[in-house]
Amino acid sequence: MLDIALHLRVDVDPLRAAQNDMGVCDAIERIAPGGEPADMSAPHVPKVAGIDPLVPPPAQTSAPAGAVIQDRLAGWVSDLTTLHELTERLVGTGTLDEALHEVVRAGAALVGARRGFAALEPADGLGPASTVGLGLAHADLGHLETVPRGSTAYGRILDGAAGSAPGTDTDGASPDLLHEEGLDPLHREVAARLGYAASYALPLAGPSGRLGAVVWLYDEPAEPGARRRHLASLYLRYATEHLARLLELERARARVATLTEGLLPRRLPRVPGVRMAVRHRTGPLGGGDWYDALPLPEGALGLVVGSVTGSGPGATAAMGRLRASLRAYAVMEGEDPVAVLSDLELLMRLTEPARSATALMAYCEPARRKIVFAGAGHSPPLIVGERRTEYAETTLSAPLGMLSCWEAPSVEITPHPGETVLLYTDGLLHRTGDPMDRAFARLHAAAAGVPAVLRDDPGALADHVLRTVLPGGLDEAEAAQDIVLLAARFN
Template identity: 35%
Template structure:
């Protein structure tokens, strides 16, 4: 059987009852191709829509379809042989198939085609036939690609925000200014693939830049790299250059960049880098705090995404550095105030040996309110006081100084009545709103009578060590000061045989994270059994025995007295 595919003539008259089949094919919105297996693949018929799709006439010469297949590629972008195309499969393997292919003409965007091909039950010139329906899906493909790219960008932005959020959380947990800046340099180097980095802060008082942290550089400040780095302060301030560059400065090649000074080129030669990227650290009010910079051994520049992420990270880092500076300044003031308000010398009291120490906490950014005092009373007696103001920082240190001063005044007036002293101190605390809560332990010692009177306002019990062993004096307990309007407790009289040792302490000596207070108290009691006989050595001994590897997360105050 043969098929007649002649084009309709101008004289053809089409009516609803009679019309040409070819005109139906020409009116199709899809490309239609009928081909035979002659010479591997020869076009027998192609409608005008197909030529419009390919933007070129369909080759009608023998074997032309197979030859044109060199421009076909599969959806993965790999070259597709004609026999593996939908038309080739329909012609030669005689089965229907469908596939999405790309038609790629050099210099033009790829044409995405959805092709369905089926073998025909007829021949042409003795050769089997197949028909293909070709639909242009480029628009859908490009839209899907744009959507995928948009989703990818959103996913990257979400990933970037998550990454920056995680970095800032870890950064906020750094204890000191140096450790925070070291974290900024380390994380930034991972992001930028940098080889080294430096963080320098501006000293407003002296108008100079000082190195605070380094990455990938020798730690020794006397190394020639650090010497070359410090020479930058003698030249134009790098922070000004970064600010004038919009907050971020890129130097693609130190050797050829005309903006590089000789001091900077000398630093590059000494440290061994060729390119650099620097970002300003700014406070929340826009005030410039300093510069963080990274350097690379090869010329080049970070990508746009790397720069955007680094700049975002450094904006958060600037705020954290600002807060850390404020905390450290307050800590220095509070620590100075706290130390100045403690007893600088202990009075000499006949018949007793007294020792005291105060250790600031190793963690946190603020000083606490631990304090002690020793007051000489009439008739050779002595008053011992030790307290802990709730809170940290300048407020706690100020409250501590006021409480210590007031207690000393009350002790000089009514010091032999411990309950009266703490009752008056509670009234003052309430009246002046010094603090929400403070614990205080107050006792008087009479070395001639070998006895002591003890009263406590919510403070850990004093430890008594004598020939019978070590035990806590748990009587005389009242609530902390500042909690109730009317404070009261019953004092406890404790006998002090010759050689007896009393140890007063704050909770920092016995508390450890993750364990109950009873465990810490028992650790102190056992340690005291082997305490050195010399009171002056007692504080260092107890700190070593009771604190975890010598570290004290909280402030510690110790006051010890031995009766001769």
Template identity: 35%
Template structure:
């Protein structure tokens, strides 16, 4: 035989059977004593076995696909053809099976006699096929006639021996067919024994007639504890909450009552140890000679699937909550990261890059604004923590520093101290690192003179000064305490010259820190990345250094504020963009 075709159909090598032939037909295909044919309900011949076609001299390709009554077996008699047509239509409509003796014909026109049967094959309650079977009894009838004649002639013993020989041959081929059916049954039993789903065979009263090993394993009841017992009462008599489950509402009993296949995807079986097992099941009625004799129940344990679904739902909820918090924090950060001013002869550029989507939100921020006297204030900071609370604390601390620095002519160190005291008094409980810097002119020096940078560092990375030739200077100072620990901790101011055409950079540690390198190595990589950018336009400089150090989003936020200085005795360069000052600042 050839390999199986679509699931549930018999092998369909070229010329043997048409698509749609049932799989069970294969048992009959090689029968040497019984001819068999399978037809659709409209009479179209799907297949017939070797004995019926080739064994009778017919060409298989000429017979398949024709109406059964138009095939060659009935071609020698219009009456036989009409009789077969009527039988097919009556049986297909649900009539009783036909058992009759009828004539049929071989391909050479020879007339033969058959013990013929035509019956309806159902799957569940639904008619599916017409099955025609029969045996050529011509020789048997001839033998019986010979007996009668032999009696008259005194030769009865000889005729009986001929009939006995014919019967012996019939029994021999019948034994071959029974052996094939036994092998098919053995295969079915092996399948039932090894399939992962639980399978029950129940009689018409719902008692267990068969239970496979998987059902025994899943329920915990041994086979002998189940066989002969009411399945519903044993494992299905209670709902998930423990309340009684009436037999009349059980899907198994609905299938027994209606004779229809029932699918139930939310049922509960109870194991021997008293624990509940969620199951889905399919209940298929079994029929014998048109009478329902019980059902076959196939079920699957949904415990692991339900647990996985619950875990997936919980993870989805956590993910949605995290995404919502992240979105809120991002909006908070973005709302606070205002565009920088553009004072005369200074170009200020900023960048903020959030961490990778999977990472938690951080508390990095920058700020740049002008004081009433025209001095430029720069701030960079990083609140400890990676959540929405850190982002909220960052917003409070940034607001304090901005307000106190604007409304004070105190030094950067004094502003940090005031901000810490205000945070303590307002119960802004957070720790952060930060640098506050002020760009101002030398006192009593002409406009063309040198600018000063004055700053104070609270445990943050040092500012960097990039010269046009690419030289990078770290403005390192003695380490001082971060914000949020001791508001009375000593703070120091530091001063450095800020020459024309130089670039000042304040950055957060997300730009230089990695899991695989330490801070010193990261700072060295930053200095190297800046080495050929001293004369690049400021916006291009920031984009390039980010691309070199962070080609992809990192595990931490990154904030940068950079200032490029230009000579005050010359017009503002076009690359610095238009001058932009807040109201009231000259």
């Protein structure tokens, strides 16, 4: 960050040595006297008519050196303050898209442009690649992408990323595009269509290589001055470091999400008499929430949601082991969910002694519209229908791994034709930010308020519930909890 002192002490000699790039020493050289004053060695001239010739008459002289130094120093402090404020705003961004938008906006203020865009294209080829614009619609960005890269300054920056020295500040200025000789005809056409006559591009380059480029567009022929270029270069030097950190975080999140999705069902099975949909999101650190839906003998269906304590790769791996074990137990004795969870609890005590887990299993017979539930410390399912929206009363029980021997009675319900049963993990309730009793009430109100036209589609019903319950949306960047919402509609 840029720290600005509240009190500044100015000495001419240190200033001349330290502020060479700000132009202060040049001003001192121009203003400083060249030698001993002439009147110190001039002969004495006698008085004439009462006028003392040694008193010099007033003269129109330039400003003293101290005033010039003060003005230059004030401008320097103003520039530092501006950079400090802009970098503070940049630090507040938590995602790549937010940071790129802020970089384009701040850079436009520094170089005096009204529009621009940033192209993220890491030189290592590992992605992600994206483009964000300022004052440019999605269609405008599409037009710009049709221009051959070799005819644009930012395209040359991106194409030369692999061979350029990291940390260089080479830029691309096109002060008068429409009158530029040799300009690609398509580039000229796009510039005329979008109404820009000049552009200025800078690389997003760091020690590990180039991440992309930023371009600002001018409505009239223009080019930023040396001071504006210097400020923009300093700002992008810090911005690139921030973007590099966010890029690594984004890649880590993508790897965790890929691993988690690989441990969960790729698709839900098709079972006569029931339609299903699931919505799942993994937190940035990765977690242990899981779900399953597996066909069982005689047209039955097993539905499971669960959550392992902790977060990160360890919790994800434990989730995968428990889910695989539960599938095996469900195939052997799925008609008795209590027996399945008892076997899983024994396995946890032997193989996962440092963890606990919650789980809710449903043994469904769609032809008879019969569901048998067994829960281990998990939230109760929610039944949503035309005439009722209510939580199914399941017995209170401890999570798996908390007691030396787990067992709880099962509960049987009969959904009416057209009713949907919602199974979910506690992450959905925690993401609301409310106490648990209010979170349950919010979920109930969201399910009760589903429009009639959406009730026949379990996917549309689940989406409506999530949009209503979650204040920041399903893809909220700062949310740490996993979410699972499994909807099963019985015909």
